[in-house]
Amino acid sequence: xxxxxxxxxxxxxxxxxGRIYVKxxxxxxxxxxxxxxxxxxxxxNSTVTTYLIKQCLTKNIPILYITQNGKYxxxxxxxxxxxxxxxxxxxxxxxxxxxxxxxxxxxTSKIKNQISLLYxxxxxxDVSTDIESMNNLKKRILFCDSIDAxxxxxxxxxxxxxxxxxxxSGEFAFDCRSRRPPLDPFNSMLCFGYSIxxxxxxxxxxxxxxxxxxxxxxxxxxxxxxxxxxxxxxxxPLIVDSSVLSLIRKKMILKEQFTKAExxxxxxxxxxxxxxxxxIQNKLFQKNHTVESVEEKKSYFDFISHxxxxxxxxxxxxxxxxxx
Amino acid sequence: xxxxxxxxxxxxxxxxxGRIYVKxxxxxxxxxxxxxxxxxxxxxNSTVTTYLIKQCLTKNIPILYITQNGKYxxxxxxxxxxxxxxxxxxxxxxxxxxxxxxxxxxxTSKIKNQISLLYxxxxxxDVSTDIESMNNLKKRILFCDSIDAxxxxxxxxxxxxxxxxxxxSGEFAFDCRSRRPPLDPFNSMLCFGYSIxxxxxxxxxxxxxxxxxxxxxxxxxxxxxxxxxxxxxxxxPLIVDSSVLSLIRKKMILKEQFTKAExxxxxxxxxxxxxxxxxIQNKLFQKNHTVESVEEKKSYFDFISHxxxxxxxxxxxxxxxxxx
Numbered sequence: 001x002x003x004x005x006x007x008x009x010x011x012x013x014x015x016x017x018g019r020i021y022v023k024x025x026x027x028x029x030x031x032x033x034x035x036x037x038x039x040x041x042x043x044x045n046s047t048v049t050t051y052l053i054k055q056c057l058t059k060n061i062p063i064l065y066i067t068q069n070g071k072y073x074x075x076x077x078x079x080x081x082x083x084x085x086x087x088x089x090x091x092x093x094x095x096x097x098x099x100x101x102x103x104x105x106x107x108t109s110k111i112k113n114q115i116s117l118l119y120x121x122x123x124x125x126d127v128s129t130d131i132e133s134m135n136n137l138k139k140r141i142l143f144c145d146s147i148d149a150x151x152x153x154x155x156x157x158x159x160x161x162x163x164x165x166x167x168x169s170g171e172f173a174f175d176c177r178s179r180r181p182p183l184d185p186f187n188s189m190l191c192f193g194y195s196i197x198x199x200x201x202x203x204x205x206x207x208x209x210x211x212x213x214x215x216x217x218x219x220x221x222x223x224x225x226x227x228x229x230x231x232x233x234x235x236x237p238l239i240v241d242s243s244v245l246s247l248i249r250k251k252m253i254l255k256e257q258f259t260k261a262e263x264x265x266x267x268x269x270x271x272x273x274x275x276x277x278x279x280i281q282n283k284l285f286q287k288n289h290t291v292e293s294v295e296e297k298k299s300y301f302d303f304i305s306h307x308x309x310x311x312x313x314x315x316x317x318x319x320x321x322x323x324x
Numbered sequence: 325x326x327x328x329x330x331x332x333x334x335x336x337x338x339x340x341x342g343r344i345y346v347k348x349x350x351x352x353x354x355x356x357x358x359x360x361x362x363x364x365x366x367x368x369n370s371t372v373t374t375y376l377i378k379q380c381l382t383k384n385i386p387i388l389y390i391t392q393n394g395k396y397x398x399x400x401x402x403x404x405x406x407x408x409x410x411x412x413x414x415x416x417x418x419x420x421x422x423x424x425x426x427x428x429x430x431x432t433s434k435i436k437n438q439i440s441l442l443y444x445x446x447x448x449x450d451v452s453t454d455i456e457s458m459n460n461l462k463k464r465i466l467f468c469d470s471i472d473a474x475x476x477x478x479x480x481x482x483x484x485x486x487x488x489x490x491x492x493s494g495e496f497a498f499d500c501r502s503r504r505p506p507l508d509p510f511n512s513m514l515c516f517g518y519s520i521x522x523x524x525x526x527x528x529x530x531x532x533x534x535x536x537x538x539x540x541x542x543x544x545x546x547x548x549x550x551x552x553x554x555x556x557x558x559x560x561p562l563i564v565d566s567s568v569l570s571l572i573r574k575k576m577i578l579k580e581q582f583t584k585a586e587x588x589x590x591x592x593x594x595x596x597x598x599x600x601x602x603x604i605q606n607k608l609f610q611k612n613h614t615v616e617s618v619e620e621k622k623s624y625f626d627f628i629s630h631x632x633x634x635x636x637x638x639x640x641x642x643x644x645x646x647x648x
Contacts, residue, residue, distance in 0.1 A: 045374045050366065050389075057389060057398040065374075065381060074381040076400055084537045084544040091415040209546070211535075213408045220408040222533070 003039045003285075005277060007270070011046035015055065037061055039203060043273075062203040066195070075203070083209030089315050090214050090227075099216040101320045102230070103150045104141055106217055109234035110154070111138040114161045117237045121168045121245065130164040147217060165241065171255060172248050181265020185258045186244065188266045189276065193240030194232070196280055201228035201304070208308050210315075231308065239300060243279050252279070327363045327609075329601060331594075335370035339379065361385055363527055367597075386527040390519070399527070407533030413639050414538050425644045426554070427474045427541040428465055433558035434478070435462040438485045441561045445492045445569065454488040471541060489565065495579060496572050505589020509582045510568065512590045513600065517564030518556070520604055525552035525628070532632055534639075555632065563624060567603050576603070 004020070006013060012023045021031040040048060040056065040063045048056075048063060056063055057076060064075040093099060115134050118127045137157045144150045158177070166173045166186070174186040182188040202225045205212045215226025217233075247253045257272035268276060287297040307324060314322040328344070330337060336347045345355040364372060364380065364387045372380075372387060380387055381400060388399040417423060439458050442451045461481045468474045482501070490497045490510070498510040506512040526549045529536045539550025541557075571577045581596035592600060611621040631648060638646040 042374065045378075047371060047374050050369045050371050054369075054389060054397060065378060073378060074400060076398060082537050083546050084548070084550070085546075087535075087537065088415055088418065088544070091412055094412065211411075213406050213411065220412070222407050222409075224408070226408070 003041065003281070004037065005041045005043060005281075006046045007043045007274065007277075009044045009046065011044065012049065013040060013046065013052060014049040015052045020052070039064065041066060041199070043067070060207060062207065064199055064203060066199060086209055086312060086316060087211040087214065089318065090211055093315060093318065094214065094216065098314075098318065098320045100145075100147055100150075102323065103147045103217040104144065105323070106230060106233045107150050107154045108138050108141050110236065111141075111157045111161075113234055113237040114157065114241075117242055117245075118161065118164045118168070120242075127164040127167065130160050133160050150217075161237075165245075168245060169248060181261070181263050182267075183264065184266055185255055185268075186248075188258060188268060189244045189247070189253070190240060192268060192273070192276060193243060193280060194236060196277070197232045197235060197240060198225070198228050200284070200301075201225075201232050201308075204305060204308055205231070208312060210308070210312060231304075231311075235300070235304065239280065239283055243276075243283055247276065247279055327365065327605070328361065329365045329367060329605075330370045331367045331598065331601075333368045333370065335368065336373065337364060337370065337376060338373040339376045344376070363388065365390060365523070367391070384531060386531060388523055388527060390523060410533055410636060410640060411535040411538065413642065414535055417639060417642065418538065418540065422638075422642065422644045423540040424469075424471055424474075426647065427471045428468065429647070430541055430554060430557045431474050431478045432462050432465050434560065435465075435481045435485075437558055437561040438481065438565075441566055441569075442485065442488045442492070444566075451488040451491065454484050457484055474541075485561075489569075492569060493572060505585070505587050506591075507588065508590055509579055509592075510572075512582060512592060513568045513571070513577070514564060516592060516597070516600060517567060517604060518560060520601070521556045521559060521564060522549070522552050524608070524625075525549075525556050525632075528629060528632055529555070532636060534632070534636065555628075555635075559624070559628065563604065563607055567600075567607055571600065571603055 004013070004022070006022060008024050008029065010024060011029065014021055014023070015034055018034050019031050020034050020037050022029045034055075037056075039061060042048070042063070042065050053063065053076065055061075062075055065073040067073065111134055115131050115138075118131055118134075122128070134157045137153045137160075141150055141153050144153070162177050166175075169186055172184075172186040174184045177190075178184065178187045179191050182191045202212050205225070205227055210227065212225035212227050213220075215228075215230045217230040218224070218226035220226060252275055253268075253272050257269050258266050259269055260266055284301045285299050287299045287302070289298050289300070289303070310322055310324040314320055328337070328346070330346060332348050332353070334348060335353065338345055338347070339358055342358050343355050344358050344361050346353045358379075361380075363385060366372070366387070366389050377387065377400060379385075386399055389397040391397065435458055439455050439462075442455055442458075446452065458481045461477045461484075465474055465477050468477070486501050490499075493510055496508075496510045498508045501514075502508065502511045503515050506515045526536050529549070529551055534551065536549035536551050537544075539552075539554045541554045542548070542550035544550060576599055577592075577596050581593050582590050583593055584590055608625045609623050611623045611626070613622050613624070613627070634646055634648040638644055
C-alpha cells in the first residue's frame with residue numbers, strides 16, 4: 001500500500017492506465033498501481049489533477065495539505081465516510097466514566113512506553129531514578145477520579161521523562177520541551193514527528209467514520225482534532241521519540257541541517273525533512289512486530305488501525321472494555 | 325462577493341497580483357479581486373492551482389466538487405472552521421423539544437411557501453382546493469407531538485402541492501415526484517435545483533462551524549448532511565420551484581434540452597445547466613427584498629445566512645425561540 005508524500009515543488013500527480021504517476025517538468029519521478037494508493041500528502045506547491053481528485057473523493061482516499069514544517073492546513077474530504085450515529089454516540093460519551101477510563105488507559109500506556117524508551121537506552125546514562133519516579137506516577141493514575149487529575153500526573157511524568165531524554169541526546173541535548181515554535185533542533189524534530197503522527201491519526205479517524213474533533217481526554221478546541229491528539233499519545237515515544245534518538249545516534253541527521261526562522265523557531269532543512277519522513281514512514285509501516293496470538297508480523301500502523309477499530313466498537317456498544 | 329462556478333473542462337483557476345483568474349488554454353475567461361472570492365465550485369475537470377488551494381484552506385474558502393448532474397462529491401476542508409463545543413451542543417439537542425419545535429417551524433414555513441407559489445400562479449389553473457387542504461394540514465402540524473407526525477403531514481401536503489404544480493407546468497406536466505433518477509424534465513430541474521441548494525447550505529453550515537451531519541428533523545444517514553436538508557426545506561419552493569416555473573413560462577429552457585441517460589434518468593444538457601444555474605444564482609444573490617425594520621434591500625442568501633447565524637445562537641443558548 002502507498003501513502004504518497006510529494007515534496008518537490010511543481011510536481012504533478014495524476015493517473016493514467018490504472019497507474020498513479022508523479023511528474024516534474026514532464027519527467028516521471030515515480031509510478032505505481034492505482035489500487036495501492038492509500039493517501040496523498042502534499043508538502044509542496046504541487047498539483048493533483050482534477051480527474052484524480054474526483055477518483056480520490058469517490059474512493060475516500062484522503063488528500064492532505066501540510067506546510068514544509070508539518071502544519072496541517074486541511075484536506076479533501078468526501079462525504080461518504082461520515083458515520084452520523086457513531087459520531088452521536090461518540091459525542092455522548094464525553095465527560096463520562098468512559099472518558100475517564102479512556103484517559104487512564106491512554107496516559108498509563110504513554111508513560112509505560114516512555115519508560116521503555118529510557119530503559120532501552122539506559123547504558124548511555126543512568127536514568128533509573130527517573131524510571132522509578134515515573135513508575136510511581138503511573139501507578140497513581142489508576143486511582144484518579146477526574147481527567148484533570150490524570151493530566152496532572154501525566155505532566156509530572158513528562159517533565160521527568162524529557163529531562164532523561166535530554167541526557168541521552170548527546171550534542172542535541174535541550175533545556176526543556178518547546179513548541180510553537182520549537183527552539184532547538186531536538187524539539188524541532190519532536191514537533192515535526194508529532195505532526196506527522198497527528199496527520200496520520202486525523203485521516204485514519206476520519207476515514208473510519210469517527211469525528212476527529214470529539215476527543216475524550218484533551219480539552220475541546222476549535223479547529224483542534226482532539227481525538228487525534230488523544231489517540232497518538234501512547235505512540236509518541238514508540239514512533240517519534242525513538243526515531244529521533246536513532247537518527248541522532250546514527251548521525252543520519254546533523255545539527256547543521258537546521259535553520260532558524262524569523263519567528264525564532266528552529267526547523268529541519270529540506271534534506272533533513274526527507275530523511276526524517278522516510279525514517280518515520282519506515283518505522284510505521286514495517287512489519288517488524290510479532291503478536292502472540294497470530295503467526296504473521298504486524299506493523300505499528302496495523303496496531304494503530306486495529307486500535308481505532310476497537311474504539312469504534314467500544315463507542316457503539318458504550319462499553320470501554322472493548323477498547324484494546 | 326463571488327461564488328465562482330467553473331463549468332468548462334480544462335480550465336485553470338489561480339491567483340496572481342491580488343486577483344483570481346480562470347484561464348482556458350491560456351485565454352483568460354474571467355478575473356476579479358481575490359478579496360471577493362467566497363467559494364469555488366468545480367463542475368468540470370478543471371484545476372485549481374495548489375497555491376490558491378492553500379490560500380483557500382487558510383481563509384476557509386470552500387472548494388466544492390460536484391458532477392455535471394449536481395451530485396456533491398466532496399470538497400476541501402480547512403480545519404479552522406470547526407467549532408467543537410457548538411457541535412457538541414448541536415448533537416445534544418437531537419430528539420428533544422428543541423428538535424420538535426425546529427421541525428414544526430421548518431415544515432410549516434415550507435408549506436406556507438408552497439401555498440404562496442400556487443397562489444401566485446392561480447390564474448393559470450384553479451388550485452384553490454389544493455391551497456385549502458394544504459392550509460388545513462399546516463394547522464394540524466402545530467399540535468403534533470412527534471417529528472414523525474410532522475413528517476406525515478408534510479408528506480401529505482407535498483402530494484397535494486406537486487399535483488397542483490404539475491397542473492401549472494404546461495407541456496412540462498409530470499405524473500409524480502421522481503428522483504434518483506428523475507424520470508422527466510420537470511423533476512430533473514427540481515433535482516438539479518435542490519442539489520444546488522443542498523451544496524449551498526452544506527458549505528454555509530460548515531463555514532459557520534456547525535456540523536452538517538447532525539440534523540434535527542431528517543433522519544440520520546451516513547454521508548447525508550441532514551442539517552443541510554433540514555434547513556433548505558422552506559427555501560425550496562421560493563428559490564427552486566418558482567425558478568423552474570419561470571424558466572418554463574419564459575421558454576428559457578425547452579423540452580428538447582434534456583437527454584435520457586442509461587439509468588433511465590432524464591438530465592439537462594450543458595446549455596440548459598448554464599441557463600438554470602445562472603437563473604438560480606441570480607435569484608439567490610439579487611438584493612430584491614425589503615425588510616420592514618431596515619432600509620437596505622436583502623437577497624435570499626442574506627436571509628439564509630442570517631437564519632443559520634440565529635440557529636447557532638439558539639443552539640448555544642439551548643433556546644429555540646432565538647431561531648428566526
